[in-house]
Amino acid sequence: MMSVKDLTIQFRTDEGIITTVNEISFDIAPGEVLGLVGESGSGKSVSAKALMRLNAGNAIYGPKSSIVLNLDDGPVDVLALRREKDMQVVRGGAVSMIFQEPMASFAPAISIGDQMVEQLLVHTNMSKKEAREHSIDMLARVGISEPSKRIDQYAFEFSGGMRQRAMIAMALSTSPKLLIADEPTTALDVTIQAQVIDLMKELVDEYGMGILFITHDLGVIAQTADRVAVMYLGNVIETGEVRDVIRHPSHPYTKGLLNAIPHLHDLDRPLTPVPGDIPSPLERPTGCVFHTRCAYAIPGKCDREIPSPNTMSPGHTSACFVAKEIHNNEAEAVA
Ligand SMILES: Nc1ncnc2c1ncn2[C@@H]1O[C@H](COP(=O)(O)OP(=O)(O)OP(=O)(O)O)[C@@H](O)[C@H]1O
Numbered sequence: 275m276m277s278v279k280d281l282t283i284q285f286r287t288d289e290g291i292i293t294t295v296n297e298i299s300f301d302i303a304p305g306e307v308l309g310l311v312g313e314s315g316s317g318k319s320v321s322a323k324a325l326m327r328l329n330a331g332n333a334i335y336g337p338k339s340s341i342v343l344n345l346d347d348g349p350v351d352v353l354a355l356r357r358e359k360d361m362q363v364v365r366g367g368a369v370s371m372i373f374q375e376p377m378a379s380f381a382p383a384i385s386i387g388d389q390m391v392e393q394l395l396v397h398t399n400m401s402k403k404e405a406r407e408h409s410i411d412m413l414a415r416v417g418i419s420e421p422s423k424r425i426d427q428y429a430f431e432f433s434g435g436m437r438q439r440a441m442i443a444m445a446l447s448t449s450p451k452l453l454i455a456d457e458p459t460t461a462l463d464v465t466i467q468a469q470v471i472d473l474m475k476e477l478v479d480e481y482g483m484g485i486l487f488i489t490h491d492l493g494v495i496a497q498t499a500d501r502v503a504v505m506y507l508g509n510v511i512e513t514g515e516v517r518d519v520i521r522h523p524s525h526p527y528t529k530g531l532l533n534a535i536p537h538l539h540d541l542d543r544p545l546t547p548v549p550g551d552i553p554s555p556l557e558r559p560t561g562c563v564f565h566t567r568c569a570y571a572i573p574g575k576c577d578r579e580i581p582s583p584n585t586m587s588p589g590h591t592s593a594c595f596v597a598k599e600i601h602n603n604e605a606e607a608v609a
Pocket residue numbers: 285286287292294312313314315316317318319320321330332333490555
């Protein structure tokens with residue numbers, strides 16, 4: 275449904291041109307949840323914003339980059355959209371986005387209902403009355419009680435969890451084909467986080483839409499996504515079915531992310547986070563971008579050559595020179 279190929283995103287800055295996303299490719303099928311995971315600064319949000327053409331004006335898309343959204347009435351070449359009016363299809367129409375901070379989605383001085391109705395008037399053929407009824411239905415659908423009263427309230431009158439639900443209701447009210455969820459549960463406490471994740475899963479089943487779920491937390495990805503793409507400094511370094519990647523991580527970075535997650539059944543297990551910090555995009559390392567933090571780095575090779583994706587199993591690839599060894603070791607450890 276959404277197909278991203280060789281997407282490169284650079285920004286013009288005072289310090290020069292920086293590359294924040296480097297030739298990444300991924301597809302999302304209807305009813306599928308693709309998790310995009312990586313540390314802060316790895317390029318997850320700028321990739322997601324590209325799908326909605328929401329990056330700032332200093333963004334430059336590489337000449338080979340392609341983003342195609344397949345709709346019932348034909349494919350849309352997202353990067354070729356020029357007029358603001360044409361971009362509406364990927365901004366709240368066929369593509370919707372929910373954010374970590376729901377206040378970012380709601381204007382503080384306009385009631386939740388007026389905002390939901392306005393969005394429906396822009397993106398659908400509904401009358402005002404139909405739009406209001408549909409909005410009330412959507413609020414009820416996401417578990418907000420007394421929706422016909424609540425709809426006239428303002429975002430500040432809702433609790434954090436309710437605001438998150440209202441944002442999901444608003445994002446889904448236009449029946450998008452693709453929902454982009456950027457750290458939607460990070461700011462919530464764990465019980466509400468679980469409720470929101472369950473709700474999103476139900477809605478995927480019910481509406482058959484695809485979800486791009488962005489987070490730095492592989493634990494959340496394990497609960498939500500079907501497939502995962504792990505990003506590091508603008509590159510997708512490992513991708514595959516979630517279970518495959520979590521059981522047999524085949525890139526040192528993915529292994530590092532997994533080693534940093536506490537396990538409730540083994541609280542004595544030491545947590546070993548990836549050492550060091552992600553380099554600035556102004557100082558992209560040569561060779562494999564991860565070599566400066568990698569325990570497996572081979573001097574003279576990893577700092578010079580760029581590893582291509584290696585296939586570990588169908589659909590599971592890792593861009594690392596020692597991917598096979600890591601994969602096999604992990605397989606033995608699990609056995
Ligand atoms: N308009 C811009 N001009 C210059 N650099 C930018 C611009 N927008 C984003 N960047 C840079 O792009 C890089 C990737 O940012 P991005 O927000 O995609 O990371 P992220 O993986 O989503 O991190 P986080 O989890 O913190 O949101 C960062 O170094 C950021 O500073």
